[in-house]
Amino acid sequence: MSDSYEEIKYEQVEQGQSLPDLSYEVTATTVVLGALASRDFRPMHHDRDFAQNRNGIQDIFLNTPNQAAWFERYLTDWTGPKGRLGRIKFRMKNSVFPGDTMTFVGKVDAVSTDDQGCGWVELSVNLSVGDRTVTDCTARVAVPKDEEDNPWNRKGDAWKP
Amino acid sequence: MSDEIPEEVRSWIGQERYQEKGEFPVEQGYIWTTCASVENGNPLYWDETVAQEITEGPIAMPTMISLWFRPHFWAPGRTEVAQPLQVHFDLKEKLGLPEAVMTDNTIVFGEPVRPGDRLETSQILHSVSGPKTTKLGAGRFWEIEVRYRNQNGDQVGAEHYTGFGYNRAKKEGE
Secondary structure, eight states, rough: OOOOSSOGGGGOOOTTBBBBEEEOOOOOOHHHHHHHTTTTTOGGTOHHHHHHTTTSSOOOOOHHHHHHHHHHHHHHHHTTOOOOEEEEEEOSSOEEEOTEEEEEEEEEEEEETTTOOOEEEEEEEEEETTTTTEEEEEEEEOOOSSSEEEEOOOOGGEEEO | SSSSSOHHHHBBBOOOOEEOSSOOOHHHHHHHHHHHTTTTOOGTOOOHHHHHHHHHOOOOGGGGGGGGGGSSSOOTTTSSSSOSHHHHHHHHTTOOOOOEEEEEEEEEEEOOOOOOOOOEEEEEEEEEOOEEEEEEEEEEEEEEEEEEOOSSSSSEEEEEEEEEEEOOOOOOOO
C-alpha cells in the first residue's frame, strides 16, 4: 500500500465528531473558474453587469455544480482518497460572492455498517459566509472498515449508496 | 393558474425521456481543471500510482457528473440554445411559469466515471404539486430525476432535483 496519503478508517469515526473547518477567500476568479470548469456558461456566473441589472443581485455568484465540488473536496480532505461518496444532498439558501470568505463546518451524524459489510458515515456540512448560512448539505460517505477494505472495490449489489 | 395539471404534463410523470449521449467523452483536462477550481489535492486525481492502487486507474471527481452533459456553448448548425435539463424547461413552458429555482439537489453516485467513458443520460419527471404560494410567487413544485449510465450500461449516478416554477409575486407599488 502507498504511504503517500493519510486516510480515516471506520473505527476512528464517532457520532458527534467534528471535521476540521475549511475557510476560503472567494474572488471573481474563484467564481468564474468554477463556472467554466463545470461548463456553466450562464452570464450570472461571469458577468457582473448581467448579475446586477438582469438578476438584481449584488454580483456574480458561485454556481451549483462547483458548490458540489467544494463539498466533495471538503469531505475527501477528511477521509483521504479511499473515502467514496455515496450520496450528497444540499439545499441552497443564499449565494457566495467575490469578496466573501466562505467557511465549511462539518460533523458526523451517524456511523453504520450495511448488510454488505460497507462502513458508512453520515455527515452534516454547513457552508456559511459570516453569519449567513449559504448551503446546508448532508452526505453519506463510505470509509474503509479495516486495512484491507477499499470502498471503491464495491460494485453492483455490494454498493448501496 | 388553473388547479388542473395539463394532460400532456401528466403523461410525462414516470416516463423516461430525453435519452441522450454526452457530446464528448469524459476527459482528463476537465478533471484537473475542476480539482484546481476547488483546490482539491486528493491524490486519486493527481497521482497515477495511487489511482491505480485504489480505483484501478484514473477517475473523475464524482460530483462532476452533470458536467459531461452540459452542451457546447456553440456548435455548427445549432440555432437554439441547448438546455441541459430539458424537462425543467418544458414544465416552465407548459405550466406557464416563467421563473424557476432549484430548491433541493441530491446526487447518488454509482460506478466511477473514467476518462474516455461515453456517458448517456435520461430524465424522468416524478411529480408535480398542486398550486403553492411562496415568498417568490405563485407556482408549483416538481421533482425530476436525471439518470446517468456509462457505455456498458452501468449506472454511474443519478440526480434528484426539486424545482419551483412560479410567477413573480408583485411587490407593493408594482
